[in-house]
Amino acid sequence: MTATAQTTISLDAPQDVTAKILSHLRDDHGMAFRTKADRHVFEQDGYRIEFALHAQALDVRLQAPNDNAMQFSKEGLVHHIAAIDPALAETIRWQGVAQKAGVAPSNFRLLTVRRSTLLFEGMQRVTLHYPDIDKLAAQGLHLRLVLPCDPTRRPVWPVMGANGAPVWPKGADALHARYVTLKNIRPEREEVDIDVVRHGAGLISRWAQEARAGQKIGAMGPVGLSALPQASSYFIAADGTGLPIVAQLLAKLPQDTKGDVVLALPDSLRAEDYLPPSRLRLHRLTPNTFDDSVLDVARELTNPGVGYGFFAGEFATAKALRDHFKGPLGLGKGQQMSTAYWRR
């Protein structure tokens, strides 16, 4: 169910702050705004952001596909304003969906580890108890996991601030938050599987490898993508971090869907042991050659007739694929999504 929220931020020079936010959203997040007089509007996949400039105020109207997504949208907006002017971000107050300050964010849950196993070379599966996942599952397939930066500390979880964004503890109690994907959801058992790349020193990756039954972890969500839009054909590519979402998305496409899937898969893994049955042609790359090869493979496999382009993986590769989708393939808004899941 669509959620909306609105705020009016009083400030002397709304055009300066707006210009900074717009260039950040365009350059770092690839978000294209349409501008008409003093209004700037972004619209995609059920999300809408509108900035309307007045003499001494900035009106912001947000729309999101559901309440969880709205929570993240408001936090994002507050975060972008705080990066420019922290004191101004504190003054923000929202009309619409609102939560009292000082309470746990409505999308925050404590999840309990049931087990952690090596699923295949380079990938750890953690099974978590997620009490009300049956009610929440429709809100999206991604989860923001939260744990203390210092694993020896007793966690201090975020609470809502009056400006609509969670207040994150600082200093010794600082938290580390990263997104993962719900690979399997078993609502009848109140259980989910997340598959985490074993990649070295990352806190989340290390947590996954060392997780023991009974341990708790904070989680916000779920949020984000649930399925791909309908298209005549697809080009889909992902490294290990994008494998869980690709598996989920393939399972939701009609059986006769055409196209190509390029994935980072270790030689020891049989694709059918991880991916659902699909008519899309699978092209395998090894995880350590994926980033160097995937753009060339995309160029070989795609032409301007392709209906939809999807990529999930490293930041620089995501940018290269986005440029390929928007440039040579001519894919417009709503026809492509190339997302940085991590940054080297």
Ligand SMILES: Cc1cc2nc3c(=O)[nH]c(=O)nc-3n(C[C@H](O)[C@H](O)[C@H](O)COP(=O)(O)OP(=O)(O)OC[C@H]3O[C@@H](n4cnc5c(N)ncnc54)[C@H](O)[C@@H]3O)c2cc1C
């Ligand atoms: C929407 C979304 C969904 C995601 N779903 C998944 C998922 O289902 N499974 C999953 O494994 N990841 C997923 N990711 C990616 C994951 O959030 C990042 O890899 C994250 O950086 C891992 O956090 P960390 O604490 O382990 O490492 P960080 O503290 O973030 O990073 C520590 C170091 O490790 C490097 N690093 C981070 N990730 C990798 C990697 N994959 N390979 C090599 N080096 C890396 C960083 O460059 C940094 O130098 C997703 C990301 C997004 C945005």
